[in-house]
Amino acid sequence: MKKIIFFFAISLLLINCKTTPEPEKITGLIAEKAMVVSAKQEASKIGAAILQKGGNAYDAMVATHFALAVVYPVAGNIGGGGFMVYRDKDGTTGTLDFREKAPITAHKDMYLDENGDVIENKSTLGAHAVAIPGSVAGVFAVYEKFGSLPFKDLIQPSIDLARNGYVVTKNEAEDLNGAADRFKKVNNYETVFGKEWKEGDILKQEELAKTLERIRDFGKDGFYKGETADFLVNYVTELGGIISHEDLEKYEAVWRNPITFNFKGYKITSMDLPASGGICLAQILKSIEPYDLSKIAHNSTEYIQLLTEAERRSYADRAHYLGDIDFVKVPVDSLTDTNYINKRMRSFSWDKATPSSEVSQGKILGYESDETTHYSIVDQFGNAVSVTTTLNTGYGSKVVVKGAGFILNNEMDDFSVKAGVPNVYGLVGSKANEIASEKRMLSSMAPTIVEKDGKLKMVIGTPGGSTIITSVLQNILNVTEYNMGMQESVDKARFHHQWLPDYITLEPNGFNADTKNKLESLGYTIFEKNSLIIGRVDAILVLPDGKLEGGADKRGDDAAVGF
Ligand code: DON
Numbered sequence: 001m002k003k004i005i006f007f008f009a010i011s012l013l014l015i016n017c018k019t020t021p022e023p024e025k026i027t028g029l030i031a032e033k034a035m036v037v038s039a040k041q042e043a044s045k046i047g048a049a050i051l052q053k054g055g056n057a058y059d060a061m062v063a064t065h066f067a068l069a070v071v072y073p074v075a076g077n078i079g080g081g082g083f084m085v086y087r088d089k090d091g092t093t094g095t096l097d098f099r100e101k102a103p104i105t106a107h108k109d110m111y112l113d114e115n116g117d118v119i120e121n122k123s124t125l126g127a128h129a130v131a132i133p134g135s136v137a138g139v140f141a142v143y144e145k146f147g148s149l150p151f152k153d154l155i156q157p158s159i160d161l162a163r164n165g166y167v168v169t170k171n172e173a174e175d176l177n178g179a180a181d182r183f184k185k186v187n188n189y190e191t192v193f194g195k196e197w198k199e200g201d202i203l204k205q206e207e208l209a210k211t212l213e214r215i216r217d218f219g220k221d222g223f224y225k226g227e228t229a230d231f232l233v234n235y236v237t238e239l240g241g242i243i244s245h246e247d248l249e250k251y252e253a254v255w256r257n258p259i260t261f262n263f264k265g266y267k268i269t270s271m272d273l274p275a276s277g278g279i280c281l282a283q284i285l286k287s288i289e290p291y292d293l294s295k296i297a298h299n300s301t302e303y304i305q306l307l308t309e310a311e312r313r314s315y316a317d318r319a320h321y322l323g324d325i326d327f328v329k330v331p332v333d334s335l336t337d338t339n340y341i342n343k344r345m346r347s348f349s350w351d352k353a354t355p356s357s358e359v360s361q362g363k364i365l366g367y368e369s370d371e372t373t374h375y376s377i378v379d380q381f382g383n384a385v386s387v388t389t390t391l392n393t394g395y396g397s398k399v400v401v402k403g404a405g406f407i408l409n410n411e412m413d414d415f416s417v418k419a420g421v422p423n424v425y426g427l428v429g430s431k432a433n434e435i436a437s438e439k440r441m442l443s444s445m446a447p448t449i450v451e452k453d454g455k456l457k458m459v460i461g462t463p464g465g466s467t468i469i470t471s472v473l474q475n476i477l478n479v480t481e482y483n484m485g486m487q488e489s490v491d492k493a494r495f496h497h498q499w500l501p502d503y504i505t506l507e508p509n510g511f512n513a514d515t516k517n518k519l520e521s522l523g524y525t526i527f528e529k530n531s532l533i534i535g536r537v538d539a540i541l542v543l544p545d546g547k548l549e550g551g552a553d554k555r556g557d558d559a560a561v562g563f
Contacts, residue, residue: 028487028550031562035548036060037538038375039076041559042166043067044552046157047377048561050149057086057379058146059154061387062139064375066158066212069135070205071166073193073407074175074394075373075463078211078223080409081134082372082389083271084142085258085447087456089382093260093269093449098138098253098389099440100131100411103242108435111417123417124424126186127241129397129410131441132251135389136215136223141253146383152216159212162405165204169557173197175394182398188238191400193407207405224248231404239399250438261336263289266457266480270448270472271388272332273325276318277446280469282336283314285476287345293481299493299511301518302350308497308504308524309348311470312359315427315499320361323432324440330432334364353523356502371395372463374447376540378456378548384540386447388461388468393424414441425465426501444468450476456542458486462553464535467505470496471535475551479541486541486551494534503527507534 029035036047047064051057061084068076081100087093109116111123122128143151168176176197183194192205211231214222222228229248236243258269259278263285270278287310296302321330334340344362347354372390390409391397397410416429423429425444433442446468450458458479462471471494478489493510497503503525506516516526536553540560543549550560 025485026488026491027485028490028552029560029562030543031548031550033380033548033563034378035540035550035560035562036064036375036377037540037550037552037558037560038064038068039373039536039538039556039558040068040071041557041561042071042161043076043375044559044561047375048563049157050154051379052563053149053153055149055154056146056381057377057383057385058142059149060377060379061385062143062147062151063154063157064377065135065139065387065389066155067161068373068375068389069406070158070162070208072373074172075371075390077389077391077396077407077409078135078215079133079401079406080389080391080396081411082138082387083275083443083445083447084138085269085271085386085449087269087384087449087451091454093258095256095258095271096138096141096253097256097274097440098134098141099274099443100134100409101251102131102412102415102435102437102439102441103247104244104437105242106412106435106437110435118418118421123413123415124393124397124410125182126397127236127239127399129412130236130241130243130399130408131411132243132247133409134251134253137220137251137253140220141255151219155212155216159209159216162205162209162212165202168197168199168201168203170199171557173199173201179395179398183395183400186239186398187400187402189402192405193395193400205405207403211404211406224251228404232401235402236399236408259332259336261286264480265452267451268448268476269451270446273322273330273442274440275443275445276322277444277448277469277472279322279332279335280314280318281446281448281473283317283341284310284469284473286336286338286341287313290342293477298478298482299515301515301522304495304504304515304519305350305522307470307473307495309354310345311497312354312356312499313344313362315497316356316359317361319428319499320430321364321432322442324442327436327439328432331364340364351522355523356499359499372445372465372468374461374463374536374538376459376461376538378459378540378542382456384449384456384459386449386459386461388445388447388463390445390463411441414443422500427466427498428500446472448472448476450480458539458541460537460539462535462537466498467496467535470494471537475537475539486539486549490537490539490551490553496534505529505534
């Protein structure tokens, strides 16, 4: 019997060597000049049509953002917030923070009962979970600084889609049906979403169309003032929430400096606080920079070990140090300093997992304690835009503003509602991220742009809560260290570690038994689950010949459109 198996194995090997052609390389959509990659075909098409009309990447950002608010209600939004990283055609980079803010009357203990315990669901479901939306202010800040086409041309396709309806996909019908009970529980009227959906149904949103028309006609004031603001404040108040007209009128998006660092000859530009994405990416990439990845196979035990240990240490720092930079002092330079990071990695051993219980934040001298979606755009002029935007969990708070037809976020849960108590993504936090009036909650979002030799190389980002950072990280490594194309990279199985809870999340069916057994024998706990939180990466790669390759995540309905 042994002989037969041996013969069979040798024959297979020979057949493989001689006759099996190289497996065909997976490639995404290739475009000559310009591309939009987003969570939905309709939104990518609307963005690409704006580029085709001569609009720039910023015009396309505006159009794509509104389109996603219509055709991707699970995360696309006008009732949420987000971050944009851009690289202009002249090479300058910058970021826009349109993250939600805590209401003026918010306070540290607002989600705790009289015993100081967290009140279940209060920061995630219903009117109390809602933070002041930033998306519409964000879109206008971008348009005012960079827009070139008339604003009404950018928003009209989304108004039409909301009014005439769009076709519900299978994934969407499942998502909507999964949330139907919560829509019914939270709202005191029958919303357009809270019913039984099936693939192929048409979803029309007349009230949302009217809200978008007010934004078209009155600009930012069409959302933060007047009728839309009245609808929002009245309904949130009716449901017991605390958002006021003053909250809406005071909201401003903020232009901030990006976090920029080098990794093995690549220049990486990402989002700084209140998003933790850029700082954590810098920490993790710098932690692994001294290792020669050409000697470590992709997704092997050693690869997972190395990234996990770097991630564990970075997320421990995140939990302790990071919060809204306008409110707390964060030692960003020290946290991303190469010497500090090398020191943190000294306790890493190839022979044994470092338990998270033995890792806490690193020591910084002189420091005093005190369902998201991503789209990437490159235009025919060379501008690049990377935007991650969210309502937080799928359909946010599930509050659908009566009379105005849009969903409100539940971003308040991204604060540390109580020190050490995990949020929906299992992330813990401390003082730096506690709730305060008008403060921005810490985010994991990481819209990122990669350059090589002064030229644009990649535009990337993803949803996925705490896994955003590690998904962006792995895709950067896939392309820069493992020479993958964009779609090939996006398709690859992903894994994640975030210090606490102390386990490695593996995407199901992506890792072989041998790798998992070896990891377990080294003391790692493996958690394999089918979950949204392994992200939906939508990215664009500039190929050596200057063409663009899209990477649209097959885990969702994501699509690349270009020309
Ligand atoms: O800002 C954050 O980190 C979270 N609110 C992101 C949520 C998210 O990615 C949900 N998507 N799956």
